[in-house]
Amino acid sequence: MSLLKTENVIMQFGGVVAVNDLNIDIKKGELAALIGPNGAGKTTAFNVITGVYTPTKGKVLFTPTDKKTGQTTEIDITGKKPDKITGLGIARTFQNIRLFKELTVLENALVATHTNVDYNFLSAILRTPKARKGERRAKSDCEFLLERLGLIDLKNEKASSLPYGQQRHLEIARALATNPQLLLLDEPAAGMNPQETDELTDLIFKLKTDFDLSIFMIEHHMDLVMEISDHIYVLDFGCTIAKGTPDEVQNNPKVIEAYLGVDEDVEN
Template sequence: MKLLSADKITMKFGGLTAVKDFSLELNKGEIVALIGPNGAGKTTAFNMITGVYTPTEGKIFLNKEKISGLKPDAITKKGIARTFQNIRLFGELSVLDNVLIANHLHLKSMFLEGMFKLPRYRREEKEMIEKSLELLKRVDLYDLKDEKASSLPYGKQRRLEIARGLATNPEIMLLDEPAAGMNPKESDELTSFINEIRNEFGLTIFMIEHHMPLVMGISDRIYVLDHGVTIAHGTPYEIQNNSKVIEAYLGVKEDA
C-alpha cells in the first residue's frame, strides 16, 4: 500500500538547482534509505517532504492528498514525523517533558482552557502524561523519565528524539542521519531499535544515512542522489553492485 509519493520534485535556490526531478514512493511498513555523497541534496529532499521548503516544481502526496506547500506543523499532524542530524532536544527539560511537548500537537483544548486549567484541559493533560509514560516504557526510557535530556548518553538522546517523534502518532518517520556520531555498539543498538519501532508501531521509515552497514542491513530499498539527481534505486544488493553508485562514492570508474 503506497503511503507517500513525490512526483518529480525540484528545488531551486536562485540559479542553483539543489534537487532535480526527484521521484519517490514509500509503501506501508517499508524501511527506505536515501544515500549519496555530501552535498547530494538529501536533506533538501527531506525538507521538501516535511514542509520546510515548497518544491519549485513537482508535487508530494500523502495518502493521495497533496501536501506540498503545507507548513511543517500541518504535515506533522497529517502523519509525518522527523528527526534531525543534529539532535534537537530541550536539554534542560526532563525526558518526560520532551515527550509531553510533542503530545501537545494533538490537543483539542483552547489556549484559555489551558491557562485557567479548565476541566477539558485537565482531562487531556492527564491523558497526555499517561500516554507519554507508556511510550517511554515501550522505548526503554521509562527509568530515565526524570533525567535532564542533556544528561543522557548520546545513543539515549537519539532514542529520545525518535520517541518524541513517535508521540505525534506518525505513519511515516523520517530519520536524518540517525547513526551520526555513534560508536559501533550504539549503531548496532540503533539498528535493532529502528526495526523494533517499525514493527511495533506499524511505521514506514525513510532515512538519510552515511553508515553503510546500517543502511545495507536494514533497508528494503535504497535511493541514491548525486548532485541533486537520482542515479540509482533498488535493493541493497542492486545498489552495492551499481557502477554509477560506485563511481559517485569512489570517484573512479568501476573497472579503474
Template sequence: MLNVEHLSIEFGGLKAVSDFNLNIKAKEIVGLIGPNGAGKTTVFNMLTGVYTPTEGTIAYLGEKIQGLKPYNITKKKIARTFQNIRLFSNLTVLDNVKVSFNYRVNYSLFDSIFRTPKFRKEEAEITNKSIKLLKVFSLHAKMNDLASNLPYGEQRKLEIVRALAAKPSLLLLDEPAAGMNPQETMELMNLINWIKDEFHISVLLIEHDMKLVMGICDKIAVLDYGKKIAEGTPNEIKNNPKVIEAYLGEGV
C-alpha cells in the first residue's frame, strides 16, 4: 500500500531524517517509535505533504505522491491526526466531522448560495453520515457542543472520527494516547484494532506508550537521530540491543 524509499529532509543544512525506508501492507498496523526529536513527526509531515522531502520517494498504491499538497494527499485517501490536538475549537463536534466531507461535495457555489435542492440533499446526507460516525464512537450525544468543551480524551477521539470521515485507506495517528490514563489507553488500543477491521484500513502510528505499541502493531520501525535503526515484529524490537540502548532501556 505504502512504499517509502530513501526519504530524507534537510532544514538549513541539518538533516532531520536520513535515508528512511518503510513498507506498509493493506490492513496492517505499523508503529513508528523513537526518542523525542528522532524525526517521527517529520516523517508524518512528509507523508502528508506538510513538508516536501529533499530526497527519496513516497509511493502510495503505486503512485508517487511526494511534493503533493496536503489536501491532494487527503484526496488520495490518506488521513491523519496530530500530536497537538488540531480541532476547530469554535465549531461544534458535528461540524468538525462534516468538514472532512468538503473535498467530496458535488454541489456548486451557486447551489450553496441559493440553497438549491441539490445542496440541501447533499448536506443532509453529510449530516447523517457524520452523526452515524459519531454514534459509533459514542460522541453523538455531544454533537452540538463546541469541540473545545469536550474532555481531553474525547477530543482525541473526535480527531480520529474526523480523520475517518475522509474515508482513508491509510490512517496516520500521531501520539493518539498522549495525555490519556491507563484505562483510556486500553480503550484506545481496542479502538484502533476495531477501526482497522471495521473500516478495512492500514494504520501508521507514532506512540511512546510501549504497552499500546507492542500490543497492537504488526510491525515496528525505530528512529534515532533521524535514521532508522531497526524494524521488525514487536518481539524482535523489544529484544534488539540497538533499540534497548537508544530508546527502550535495560528494564524492558
C-alpha cells in the first residue's frame, strides 16, 4: 500500500527548475532512499513533501492509518503548512542539525510532543489534572525514546554539550516524539566518522522495525544506502534518472555517469 506519493511534482524558482516531474511512491513499511550528486534537488524534494515549499505544479499525497480504527485515508497535503503535515504523521530531520542548543536533551524531545497532547494551552497554564497527566505521559514517552537511542543518561545535559553523533541521534529522537508514520532523514550520516556511520546504519534499521516506521532518506554514504534500502530514487539536475532496488541502481549506466562522469575520449 502506498503511504506517500508525489505526482508530476515540479518546483521552480524563477527560471531554475530545481525538481522536474518528480514521481515517487513510498510503500508502507518501506525504507527508501533519494540519492544524487550535490545540487540534484534532493532537499528541495523533501521541502516540498514537508510543506516548506508549495510546488509549482503537481501533487503530494499521503495515506496515513488511523491508529484507533485502522482505516486509511488518502490526503492531498500539497502546500499544507509544515506543522499540519507533522500532525498528520510525517516527521523529518535536517541536513544541518537544528536542535535547541540551550535546552536539555529531554527538553528537546519534549518540544516535539505538542502535536500529540489532548489538552489546551489554558489547561496547561492552570495545571489541571488532565494537563498534568498529559505532561507525565509525554515525559515518559520521551524518556523511552532517549533510552532506545542511547541518550537517557544524558537527558539533563544541554544539547550543545553532546558530541556530533549524539546530536544526530537526539534530532532523530525529537522527530520520533511526534509519533510519525513516515520519517524523513536528510543526510543523517553527514559529518560522521566510519564507526558512527555503522552505528547509525544499525540504528535506522532497528527503528524501522521496532517503531513500525516507513523511512525515506537522503544520503551520500553509499554503503549505508545500499545496505538498508528497499528502493532507491536517483535525481540529477532535478530529474529522476533511475529508480529501483540497490542492485538495479548501482549498475545503471545513467547513475554511474551522474556520479563519475563520462570520459570524453570514450564517447568520441
